[in-house]
Amino acid sequence: MTDGARAATLTGQPPREAETHCPYCALQCGMVLRDTDDGRIEVQPRQFPTNRGGLCQKGWTAADLLDHPDRLTTPLVRDPSGTLRPASWVAALDRIVDGLRTVQRAHGRDAVAVFGGGGLTNEKAYALGKFARVALRTRHIDYNGRWCMSSAAAAGLRAFGVDRGLPFPLTDLGRTDTLLLVGANPAETMPPLMRHVTDQRARGGRLIVVDPRLTATARQADLHLQPLPGTDLAVANALLHIALTEGLIDREYVAARTEGFDAVRRTVAEYWPAEVERLSGVPVADLEATARALGTAGSAMILTARGAEQHAKGVDTVSAYVNLALALGLPGRPHSGYGCLTGQGNGQGGREHGQKSDQLPGYRKIDDPAARAHVAGVWGVDPAELPGPGVPAYQLLDSLGTPDGPRALLVFGSNPVVSAPRAARVESRLRGLDLLVVADFLRSETAELADVVLPVAQWAEEDGTMTNLEGRVLRRRALRRPPPGVRTDLAVLADLAARLDAPDPVPAGPDAGPAVPAGGPVPGDSPGRFPTDPRVVFAELRRASAGGVADYAGVSWERIESADGVFWPCPDPDGPDSPRLFADTFPTPTGRARFHAVRHRPAAEPVCADYPLHFTTGRVLAQYQSGTQTRRVDALRRAAPHGFVELHPDLAARLGVGDGDEVRVASRRGELRAPARLSPTIRPDTVFAPFHWPGAARANSVTNDALDPVSGMPEFKICAVRVERA
């Protein structure tokens, strides 16, 4: 912390500058915010191990939304004519509590649901899970992290016994000899990460990218494998097949540190490279070159991202790459291993502390009696009172307003009208609710449908912690207080819990920290079971996570501040944290990593005469997620003003479409319209659209809601469409 920020904190005044992190993606780039004398807030990058002084356009412009004219500063309540009108906090909260009580009285506790987000701080994610289970006593809570990397999480858990995106610091990338990126495009999604890749290349390392598009990342690669969307699993099995036939397997490692290899060996024997070339379009020579580059390197890493994960077979696809990494003896070796590049800002921490339908804090399973007893003890309730598991995000949204589904929904930090698959259907489900409540700082497309909208604080107005893609717990620091009329999410949950007559306060532990935050009391503060001070919430989170897989018991805000963050698991305040996992053992019952034999299967929706093209979605550099924030930033809007449909010039010629012509992309579920962007970098049998825009250009009007049977991840990355000039 700088002297100015420290002095301001000690005097209780809002600081004039704050060392914090970007509000957007999981790289969580380090930045400094400064109040300037002319009333602006200046953003400067700072040296941090992940971004090393870099920021992308989104980070540079992150403060533009703090005083944006669209900022919500008063609650909105829908009147009988159907119009959202400004209302007092008392009126808004009364309306919510009346609505929740009415629904639960008529239909039971599970008739209310909660939907969270991967951008919420650890404290908010934890409080939201506790609020659902203790104040509402509903089993229905899930979050938009299901859209993001739940398949990699499930594959990591079943192989390694733990789900931490990267089990090593990002700086290890710069020192690996061969780096294989599968369905990852960090040059556009998190550009400062490429500094590590540049280091790696400068040291003579090889970069290989697997992606159906020649992306900005693939352009920098030594070798680009361009498979048909949905065939990544077959490619991985072929790579392992080649590694076996060419004697590249680390047999000693496999024998000493893993189990289940025989079944995988038998399975991949069927994946003859020539057949996989026919299936995926990746030439045998490229498959062989990739297997050799991985299998003969002194160190090697395999990283997956959404391209591999967002499929109805996403867990198995990731498992195929984990199998390859294990067979080559990579996990736990220096500058080597398997990892997943998490997307959302707190995608990692957001899935560790109770927002998931089947989870309690510390990555505990909600159906584990010991886990229930531990967390219920921290929460001061009877374990028998805790609800059981709910259902994953899409199943939850798709059940809203149906005879057996919830009839009221509270949304925090998410915009499913744009981000959910088969979005038109989700939108109609939301319209069918008895009560929809949205807490946000802007009128998102989901907020536009709400009965009550609650204005909440932004990132520069609140303290807390985030856990980045490396499993490193970071401090988010407030530069200033929320504007008049705006409350923090924690204050909203505390108010609602009090009005719902949630049980009495739990005494704070000895390490709970000050009762009042350094910046003064938060408007609406209430010292109840749901504290509003994030430092108090974090102290409780530590106790709740103690002994769990994601153990934060030894992490304190002071410890985070004294170093560049703290890597979990960190069970002991005086013991070490865990920047690198798996050096000696895996946290499985046997201490060994587990192979899983997996087979390719076709996309849930194959192409046909009526829908002859593959459709895939993704992101662009200047926009983020559903675009609620970045579409309102002038510089970002100028850089990426609207949606588009990318298609190969040969395909465009066949369809009679010119560059810039408006095209219609139709699937069995809906259609999108946007200008065509011709590019030779995409396969001629595939079209691509970014998913940041609502309305006619909404890519998720088209996407498929087929789900992975293990993770509940929707198949965003492939469905069948037809394209025509609009």
Ligand code: SF4
């Ligand atoms: S890469 Fe991610 S964290 Fe870094 S500035 Fe850009 S959006 Fe923010």
